[in-house]
Amino acid sequence: MERSVGSGQQQRRASLAPRLSVGFILARRFTLCAFANFVDVLRLAADEGDRSRPILCEWTVLSDTMNPMPSSCGVLVQPNEWLGDPRKYDYIVVVGGLIDEIPNLSPEYARYLQRAAAAKVPLVGVCTGAFILHRAGLMDGYRCCVSWFHHADFLEQFDGLKPVSDQIFVVDRDRLTCSGGASSAHLAAHLVEKHVGRAQARKSLHIMIIDDALRAEKPQPGIPLDLTTDDALVKKALLLMQQNIDAPLSAAEIARRLGASRRQLERHFQANVGMAPTLAYKIMRLEYAEFLLRHTDQSVTEIATSTGFCDSSHFILAFRERRGITPAVFRKAA
Secondary structure, three states: OHHHHHHHHHHHHHHHOOOEEEEEEEOOOEOHHHHHHHHHHHHHHOOOOOOOOOOOEEEEEEEOOOOOEEEOOOOEEOOOEEOOOHHHOOEEEEEOEOHHHHHHOOHHHHHHHHHHHHOOOOEEEEOOHHHHHHHOOOOOOOOOEOOHHHHHHHHHHOOOOOOEOOOOEEEEOOEEEEOOOOHHHHHHHHHHHHHOOHHHHHHHHHHOOOOOOOOOOOOOOOOOOOOOOOOHHHHHHHHHHHHOOOOOOOHHHHHHHOOOOHHHHHHHHHHHHOOOHHHHHHHHHHHHHHHHHHHOOOOHHHHHHHOOOOOHHHHHHHHHHHHOOOHHHHHHHO
16 A cells, blocks of 8 residues: 555656756856747746746756856846756757857856766757857757858858758757747747647747747748858958848948958959849848748838838839849749
8 A cells, every 4th residue: 555655656746747847058148038038938838827837847047156147238147056967957958149258158068068968968059059069069960050140150160060040940869959039939839849738839939929839940030141152251241231131331331341442342242252242232132022021921111121222112123123023923922
């Protein structure tokens, strides 16, 4: 009889154990929204409504010093636990942030991540967390998702690796990486759906006013570069163009910001991508317009504004010249 009671107590304890346990490592000046989105999906999936009790999911912030960790916006987050046995967790999630801070990560974190990998604990890189995993030697042979915004930075730091910057997250065996921002909520929902249930994943996103879970292959809402080049000046110019899609800079202004002359910039573009910088910029803006037509409900006028055209008439004319059809026809076909 006593054995039967003991067995029943063990079963009840097992049934009450969280189905998903996550340990977080925050890089100095990490991206707060990426971390918050990930945690909130876990929090809302873990309990009824938004009561936030860690019943079905549990999460904790790990540290080697227990000092508050500053985010990129200055908000401090207090860790909960010292680095210990990584096998306590189903996943270790590394949340990155500003590129310049990545080399300053404590060696204790790298050793902890290496122990986790040796113990077969899946590792997750959020935002520039993928950079941190690479620096720790833990992404060799894996596909890796990075934000289109950091694509060029990644190539500069990790020669020979080919990051994925045209989808919101990548799951490659026991390595999961995402581009940050809202995509971290979708990656967290992917984990909740896998370990807790689809209903809980959808509930979390709906409470967060996110329509539904997006699959990994969903394109990032950025502008992936089709113009590939190894020329440093051209790469920096293309990134600057991406960052100023809605208010296009002149070629002279781009050159000035990069410490070059306009003629020098034009020569580099012609030699490396076979066109003038102004044409490359126009193509980039029209490709972003195509993305908005496919994936948003914005009107043609709103898209014209978002892509830096002075009015919808100029936008429609430029779009027709490139695709042979109007934006409205393109949207209907897409």
